[in-house]
Amino acid sequence: MPVTRKAVARRAAVSEATVSYVVNNGPRPVAPETRARVLQAIEELGYHPSDVARSLRKQRTSTIGLIVPDTANPFYGEIARIIENVGYANGYTVILCNSNLDAEREASYVNLLRTRRVEGAVIIPTTAESVAALRAAEICTIVLEYEIEGAYCLVADDYEGGRLVTRYLLDLGHRRIACITRAGDKTSSQKRVEGYRDVLRAAGVALETDLILETEPEIAAGEAAAFRLLEHAEPPTAIFAHNDTMAIGVMSALRKRGLRVPEDVSVVGFDDIVQAAYVNPSLTTVAHPKQRMGEQAAYLLIDLLRGQHVPLPYTAVLDVSLIERESSGPPPAAARHRKA
Amino acid sequence: MPVTRKAVARRAAVSEATVSYVVNNGPRPVAPETRARVLQAIEELGYHPSDVARSLRKQRTSTIGLIVPDTANPFYGEIARIIENVGYANGYTVILCNSNLDAEREASYVNLLRTRRVEGAVIIPTTAESVAALRAAEICTIVLEYEIEGAYCLVADDYEGGRLVTRYLLDLGHRRIACITRAGDKTSSQKRVEGYRDVLRAAGVALETDLILETEPEIAAGEAAAFRLLEHAEPPTAIFAHNDTMAIGVMSALRKRGLRVPEDVSVVGFDDIVQAAYVNPSLTTVAHPKQRMGEQAAYLLIDLLRGQHVPLPYTAVLDVSLIERESSGPPPAAARHRKA
DNA sequence: TTGAAAGCGCTAACAC
């Protein structure tokens, strides 16, 4: 059992309130010598005030929930670190919740956050219902990577990202551009595909639905999807993956099939995770403003928790940019020939 | 303000105690029709009991702290997921703490965990003092990747890992084997280097201290260390990196210097993170039993929290194994020649 | 089968 405030009060021969005033440096002054006595008693007894009791009393937990699919994925791991960092700097503790892309588990975590009385939450949702549930629980929530009506949303400019990549690949001369997207009704993924489609259409390139694959946002799934694409009668000369993790899987598949990147097939990812610059070949990708997104999310949340009013609807669309590295180049001569 | 139990009691025209008995299914029975009335009131009012009050009353928070260097690093991200998973399955909530390898920040988090009255902690420490502080706070603690007297420790067999790698490289014909280790007094790193040293010594290969570099366990640091090694008058033909993340950085450096892996230089990592099998060339590494370690840590902690007695000292050393992939091979002919 | 009430450790309003 930890030492309680009562013990400190007795030892310092003061009232319990005085102990509080010393511990909290207020809200009312304490005579220097009384304070010294109290501090000494605290020291001697090893007193550490209970945040549990404090939370109950103040009706504030200084806690936020963080729901992400899976911290083992470097992208989410980075987001987690950023949110935790800003939280830490502002006195908020973070409860970690991995949804594992499982709606049921996510729902259960929303419930937990409610009973824990967290003050706010940051979520990369698996399903929009979780956001609704969070709202129903009156938990101030920031949604990342997903646009949802009536919620504070921060997204990368996914549509523009999709356009950038596609136009870039078209300019290089590619015509058969595959797209591996994320399964589920995630709007971030949909937007990227939309950008891709619109640019192709505008360029008069026929859309081939076989070249659009949907799968989990993981490295093995990326590899598997690439294998499937290569079985196509006329395989793509470029592959645009939903994220860098999948793109790395794609490059692995190409290598296993004896294809060179970018000479035979170009690969472009999304997110610019730390690893993207170091893999071989280094990965052309869309720079995702995760740092800014994470920080802005955390700051916005903290502002809201401090009572600042931020009107809804709120959707911040953060700029993206193409980072050209080694994994992309012109299509092989044969393909260029065919096109002409 | 959330609905409280009192409101439910009034609405159902029962006492507050009865509401508790319904919510908790005990510890005493409630007449079926009373229960129904209570449940209906709960439903109508949208009552969700407060874990804050419950924690205060029961003197149990069902919370554990997780302190790791940085979840953006896939290895720690994986560990975080595993711990959180087992915690979730057993009714424990996880507070996420990134130490950022900063002793001060880590200390501050230990303090936070104490005031939050967490029941236990899992830590990959930056400094041994944190573990001492946790013990002083009477927080039941499991230490990963670090052997500390009087604590429950789970480590991979780092020494054996270091030996496996070194013997493997020697057998391939390498004699100039560099070792990039992690800065700090982390025993996991020291043990790996010890294994490396002992095998070299046993093989009669002179130890060159210039070939042992110490740096942060990050991708950029791995790359930088490799650049330094290449400036050596007689550069190594093989590089053993403290972990896979650093090894990927090493391979990037070699590529930038026009060296081929493994033809010119072999690279071996440690951990077998998911990405290791997908990078180019795929990475020879030591399989780290992180899944088993994470699970065993979480289960051990939960057993201890449930009052089960596990005697100290406790150090579980988990088996490792070498995974041979593409990044390693015989040294170039010139080097072989030189050796003979 | 149910109600009343003490108390978990703390904050802050009210008294002096």
Next chain:
DNA sequence: GTGTTAGCGCTTTCAA
């Protein structure tokens, strides 16, 4: 400048 005390929302013992 300091002490007293009423709760915060809950669990659980003691009574009825």
